[in-house]
Amino acid sequence: MVSRKRMALLMAAMLAGTMGAPAWAESVTEDVTEAVSEGLATEEGDADSEVVTAIDDDTADDEATLVVDDGDADDEAALPEFVYSGNSAVLECVCAYIRDELAPMYLESDVLIPVPVIFGVDDTDETQVKVYGDFWLYWFAEQDGTLVCVSGGQNPGVMYLEAENEVDPELTEVTESQEAAGEASPELIEVTEGQEAAGEAEVSTEPAEGSEAAESFTYRVVQFDQVTDGSGLEEDIHRICSEAADFGVIDLEGLYMGSAVDKSMLSTYVMKTFIERYVEDNQLDITAYQFEGWDPVELEPVKYAYIGDKLYRDTGEASFLGRCGNMDFALTQTEDGALPQENGQCSFGACDGQYGYMAETVDLYYGDLYHVFEEVPK
Secondary structure, three states, X not given: OOXXXXXXXXXXXXXXXXXXXXXXHHHHHHHHHHHHHOOOXXXXXXXXXXXOOOOOOOOOOHHHXXXXXXXOOOHHHOOOOOOOOOXXXXXXXXXXXXXXXXXXXXXXXXXEEEEEEEEEEEOOXXXXXXXXXXXXXXXXXXXXXXXXEEEEEOOEEEEEEEEEEOOOHHHOOOOHHXXXXXXXXXXXXXXXXXXXXXXXXXXXXXXXXXXXXXXXXXXXXXXXXXXXXXXXXXXXXXXXXXXXXXXXXXXXXXXXXXXXXXXHHHHHHHHHHHHHHHHHHHOOOOOEEEOOOOOOEEOOOOOEXXXXXXXXXXXXXXXXXXXXXXOOEEEEEOHHHOOOOOOOEEXXXXXXXXXXXXXXXXXXXXXXXXXXXXXXXX
């Protein structure tokens, strides 16, 4: 078994050379994969998987030594676990899979931040959903208000999700007496013309189309078709994309290969937004994140917009669905970036937008991408 001292120094050196600038988007996978295969990263179930403290070594480059807070710190100072706080049941499932199945393959630290870079979601059948993307993750240690990256990497592929439930059970329960009397919740009654004339109604266990009792799903990942690293990467990506149905995403293969989008910029934006949401959700006194060998990157307030009498929050995700070029609305920035409270305002700068393809979302165009914002529950 590789010593903890050796693991810390080698992982720190690896991160110093690969992770911290936009350039890490393509190189970090190979390094982390190699570290895992050589036993340098913490293996799943390893009892010695606590946060590692780097130890001075005369033979090590001081700049490559990552000093991490000791795992014996007071519990009161421990960072809270990342919990997905958005509205998407699909993203909630993906984040849970990253946490439970992918994160244990990397050297653990204070907090895990999942970074699901989604290229497209095929939910043509809402009970059998396919999620195409680059599923990044990072373990961070907190140092003086900065999240310092300890380990991380990317896992491109397609996740197959299966619905675990369909309809709110409270809306499908009809008592025997109600059934005998022909009574039920209004959402559960379907009336034919003949029945209406006779004053009769049929009891149904399905919500009526268009009712507020819409289907509600939770998901679990039943398969992860992960792209092979190395020489088989392009072949695997081509296979995955050629097998995908046409669900509206433009140039899916180009998104995986980086020819249709700046993958470094995209993954950085998703990571930064997920960190900012995590800090806001937990009201943490964290002001920056940092990769070894690079300057800290200052965090910003989460982006908000106010449209149609509703407040929307940045999800971090981008939309690559085909669309027309006509915008539905324009936004202007509030004074000093304050939380918008009137229609046509946003907290981060002027931009245009369209109503989103997904329910309760809008797509705002800035930085050459359509960014998905979700409705904030009242």
